[in-house]
Amino acid sequence: MGDTRLLQGRYRLEEVIGRGGMGEVWRATDEALGRRVAVKRLKPPGPRHDRDFVTVLRERFRREARVAAALQHRGITVVHDFGESEGQLYLVMELLEGRNLSQLLEANAQHPLPVHDVVDIAEQVADALVHTHRQGIVHRDLKPANIMRLDDGTVKICDFGIARLGGDIGFTSRLTGTGIAMGTPHYMSPEQISGGPVDHRSDLYSLGCVLYEIATGAPPFDLDDPWAILVGHRDTPPEPLRNRRAELPESFERAVLDLLAKTPDDRPTDAADLRRRITGARPAPTAVLDAPFPLAPAHPTAPRLPSWTRGMTTGHKAVGAVLPHMISPPGPVAGLTGEWTAPTAAATSAPVPSTGPRGTARPPSGRVADPAPPQALAHLADRHGAALGLGRLGRWEEAAEAHGAVADERERVLGPDHRDTLTSRYEAGYALSRTGRDAEALRQFVRAAEGRTRVLGPDHPGTLAAREETAYALGRLGRHVEAHGLYTAVLDSRTRVMGADHPDTLRCRHDLAISLGRLGRPEEAYRAACDVAAARARLLGPEHPETLACYREVAAGLGRLGRWTEALAAYRHVAEARDRVLGATHPDALASRDDEARCLRRLGRHTEAVELYRRLAERRGGGGGRGGGGSDGQGGGDRTWRTGADACYEGP
Structure with a gap:
């Protein structure tokens, strides 16, 4: 008999890191690529499960694989593979290190999260939903257990098992007909509860419930009876967040309450609109509350709800009694949801290098640091x-x-x-x-x-991020050979651990293309920039800011090769796209126009260059002509500013 721990001759199953009533998740190694992964397997059905239930459950599992694999975004769990082995469906995913929002709240003694963390989580989830909804996909089950925060601060949406592709009504109807709940009571939108049409604005409502909970310590309708919870969503206005936690910014409260509007038309238009509003709510950090405020009672009347709600239980909301099987130690986990639980302590116990008790670090002398007061x-x-x-x-x-x-x-x-x-x-x-x-x-x-x-460890995402920033700093100091060597090593690790198309791998490929240009290897730099630009266009879209940063490096490569007419066309393409996407006065858009003007000068078209510099000065409010606009990082506001890292063209 073959090795039962080797799936399809490729995935070496090592230990269970999560278990639920219908499946389990294993930490595993992809022996073909030498990377760590999580393998989620659906258990064979028992005699107590009827055929319809099993059929729908298997289709949900397939749905999760198809939908998640179609979504390529930093904020969405990466799916590597899907298949069936000896009658068991399995899903191979990236191995995540961190905890879901439910576990974060439990670890925080059932207090709400710090305000600055809440806003950061809101922004990242909104970013991921922008991408998801643009692909015509509605998640339908956003809740704290389905949103992971990794150790490096990245936030990821997990579990697309009941997601609906735009227009896919037949599958939705079959699911509803089985009596399998379409969502979780504490986070369901009124239109889900009523069985009405569901679109991307249902996800916005569910996100509002999640943000309400991590900001105040309890969901908007925190009741033990699932019927009362559903009626609350449908009929009862939520209590204002600042009644429970006064230090929350008013703009954040208003954004969340708008998400919780009973009718979809009264909610923000889309996740991009929400993202803009959340960005304006960044606060200074404040302390959390000692205890949640009382919740508003359910509406006194209880109109009839759909029949499928009769058998629902509330499940475990993110804040509440912590059951032993819900406690999850820090470490690698997959995106688990619903009834999925962490393994026993015996299954996960392993020493942490260089650390002492309770996570205190061991100083070089070997003496454990004295525990600090909380x-x-x-x-x-x-x-x-x-x-x-x-x-x-x-x-x-x-x-x-x-x-x-x-x-x-x-x-x-x-x-x-x-x-x-x-x-x-x-x-x-x-x-x-x-x-x-x-x-x-x-x-x-x-x-x-x-x-x-x-x-x-050397291949942890946090380690790789720090090594890549080290390479960037070396390049800024003119130590290009050292920078190139380090970028190459980081890229090898990222490709092995995360895959060639992971956003972080693509970022490293971009940085490596820049370093090749600085080493005087223009042909290689140009080809590398073209390759990563094509990959980003395919995965993120042709006008995503990171894709445009790659196109800008392609233009720079053309300039280094003396192909100035082509370089001018490429710079103009980037400038026009950034004007549309970012706005004409965004630093990156200004820098692209500056690139265009420099290229015009290089071609001897000085009159056009002077006119463009004049228009640039007007855009900058009279701030002058030739200075770079801070592109791709010198003036940008997000954490991807280095991807174009003053690599634009080293021209005239």
């Missing part, structure tokens, strides 16, 4: 959040000083290799690099990378 750790977390807020406001000098001070203090109380210390080192390096203090940034990134290698 109040001191909370104060450091608030200072860390405040420093992040300074960065979001563009106050990078202040952010760099604040992150450096927090890093030093965390090292003193937690040890140099504690994850929080290393996070502060990384953020300090990032802020320093935004101010042009590249040598200081390099020192911080090196410390973060070395520490994460010891604690997390």
